[in-house]
Each structure stands twice: as C-alpha cells, then as structure tokens.
Amino acid sequence: MNNLNPDYNKLRRKEILLRTQKQDKKRSFSLSPRIVRFLKNLAYSVVLIFVIYFAVFSPTFRIRDVKAEGIETGEIYDRIALDMMGKNIFLINIAGYLKKITAEFPVIEEARVVRGLPSTLRVEIKERDVALIWCNEKCFEIDNRGLAYRETQNSPTGIVVSDKSNIEINIGDKVVSQKFVDFYKKSIDAFERIGVSVSEASVEDTTFKLSFKTQKGYTVIFDTSSSLENQIYALEQIIANGDQEIGEYVDLRVEGLAYVK
Known part of the structure; x- marks a missing residue:
C-alpha cells in the first residue's frame, strides 16, 4: 500500500539518494594501500636522510x-x-x-x-720484539720471523750477527728464516747454560753456517739445519776435557763429530 503513496515513494527515493551520496563522499576521502605505502616509505626516507646528514656533517662525530x-x-x-x-x-x-x-x-x-x-x-x-741484531754496512733489528724492521746501533745482548757477504738490506726485508732466528736464540741460551761467553756471531755465504766468537778467542761453528742439542753436547765434551786444546775453532757441523783446530 505504501507503494501506492506518491509521497512515500518520493521520500524513499530521497533517502536512498542521500545514503548513496554519503557513501560516495566517504570513498572519496579514503587512500589506497599503494598510496599509504608510498607515504610511509617517503617518511622513512626523510628520516634516514636526516640521520645520515647528521652523522656525516654534525661536529658531534x-x-x-x-x-x-x-x-x-x-x-x-x-x-x-x-x-x-x-x-x-x-x-x-x-x-x-x-x-x-x-x-x-x-x-x-x-x-x-x-x-x-x-x-x-x-x-x-x-x-715487534727484537730477536737479534743483523749487521753489514748498517745494523738492523730483526724480529722473531726474520724481518728487518728498524735500523739500530745497539744490541740488547751485546752480540750482533755480522753478515760477511755484505748483502744489501732494506727496512721490511725478510733477512733470515724463522728457523734461523730460533736456532740463534737457543744457541745464546745454550752458551749461557754451559758457561761459554761469546762476543759476536757471523754468517758468510749461507745462513746454514753460523759461527760464534768466544771470549777466549776461539770460534764455534754450527750447522743451523741440524740438531742444536747434539752439537752443544759435542761441544760440552770438548770443554769438559779442557778447551785449552782449541786453538782457532771447533767445527760441529758433522753429526757426532767435532773438528778442533
């Protein structure tokens, strides 16, 4: 019956129209997810740029x-x-x-x-710790790896290794092997242990031959590629019998033997 009432139908159409307009009005102010993401990313970028600018140009850092x-x-x-x-x-x-x-x-x-x-x-x-002093025309501090790292005039032990071959050395050069350095240091300790005072050491054409000049004037010659313990033991046997028999040198490079001159 209401459908037959023209006033009712008119009001009904007006109500539907107003509701539709409100919905359209609401939709017109909503943002799509893509736009929302863009605005968020833009905000993050602005903050990031500010932080970077502050970190780079601020005197604080x-x-x-x-x-x-x-x-x-x-x-x-x-x-x-x-x-x-x-x-x-x-x-x-x-x-x-x-x-x-x-x-x-x-x-x-x-x-x-x-x-x-x-x-x-x-x-x-x-x-670096100085392991030995190596001298030719100049003297250098040598570390435990055999590297020349500084010129010097002093030796912590008072003993230097004289290079008779006179090969030119520069700072940063690898002069000798770590094995040679270890052998040299253990030799110094061994001399102290058996009571032999040495004043200097030397090498010639090869570092396999290492010579020490003793305070008594004779020279002890080692083979750095062989056992130091065996060579020191042979030297001890000679000293035990009296090192007065040693004139110029005692050569320990042949295993099990000691040549005395």
Whole structure:
C-alpha cells in the first residue's frame, strides 16, 4: 500500500539518494594501500636522510680524542693523532689506514682500531720484539720471523750477527728464516747454560753456517739445519776435557763429530 503513496515513494527515493551520496563522499576521502605505502616509505626516507646528514656533517662525530694502547714508539702515536683528529668517525677507512700505517712503520706487528662513539678512537698496537741484531754496512733489528724492521746501533745482548757477504738490506726485508732466528736464540741460551761467553756471531755465504766468537778467542761453528742439542753436547765434551786444546775453532757441523783446530 505504501507503494501506492506518491509521497512515500518520493521520500524513499530521497533517502536512498542521500545514503548513496554519503557513501560516495566517504570513498572519496579514503587512500589506497599503494598510496599509504608510498607515504610511509617517503617518511622513512626523510628520516634516514636526516640521520645520515647528521652523522656525516654534525661536529658531534668529529674525532676529538685518540687513545693508544701498546705504542712504545712516540712517532707512531703522533702520526695517528695527526691523521685522525677532526675527521668524521664514520668515514675513516680503518682497513686502508691500518695498511698505510703498518707500511710506514714496519715496527708495527699487529694493529687494531676501535670506534668509540661519538668522538673517541682507540688504537691498539703490538710492536715487534727484537730477536737479534743483523749487521753489514748498517745494523738492523730483526724480529722473531726474520724481518728487518728498524735500523739500530745497539744490541740488547751485546752480540750482533755480522753478515760477511755484505748483502744489501732494506727496512721490511725478510733477512733470515724463522728457523734461523730460533736456532740463534737457543744457541745464546745454550752458551749461557754451559758457561761459554761469546762476543759476536757471523754468517758468510749461507745462513746454514753460523759461527760464534768466544771470549777466549776461539770460534764455534754450527750447522743451523741440524740438531742444536747434539752439537752443544759435542761441544760440552770438548770443554769438559779442557778447551785449552782449541786453538782457532771447533767445527760441529758433522753429526757426532767435532773438528778442533
């Protein structure tokens, strides 16, 4: 019956029209998921750009303090401080810098750099230990691996190894093998143990032959490729019988034998 009422039908059509307009109005203000994602990404990008800009250009992250551990050579610290002070702590190439500084200072055996935010750099250095002094025209400190890392005039033991072949040596050169260095150091200890004082050591054409000059004037000749214990034992037997019989040298290079002259 209501359908027959023209006023009712008119009101009904008006109500439907208003409801449709409201729905269309709501849809017109909604954002698609794609637009929402774009706006989020844009916001993240703006924040990221701000953070990067702040980290790179803010004075907060400029290096103001360089702390050093294990550095005994003052020149190393001075160089690192000069190179690093005022630089951005995020922009330094640590691997590249360590390669550069170890090339400039061969005395550095190991190095490590740690960033301490916001403005402190900690540098940990291990310097090489001198194992022996090697001399030809110049004298060099040699480390446990046989590397020449610094010129010197002094020997911690008072003993130097004289290179009679006079081969030219430069800083950073591998002069002798680690095996030779070990043999040399153990020889020094063995001489002390058996009570023989030595004043110098020498090599000639090969490092397989190592000679020590004793305080009594004779020379002890070793083969560095053979057992040191066996050679020292042979030397002890001669000394036990009186080293007065040794004139110029005792040659221990033949296993089980000792040639005395």
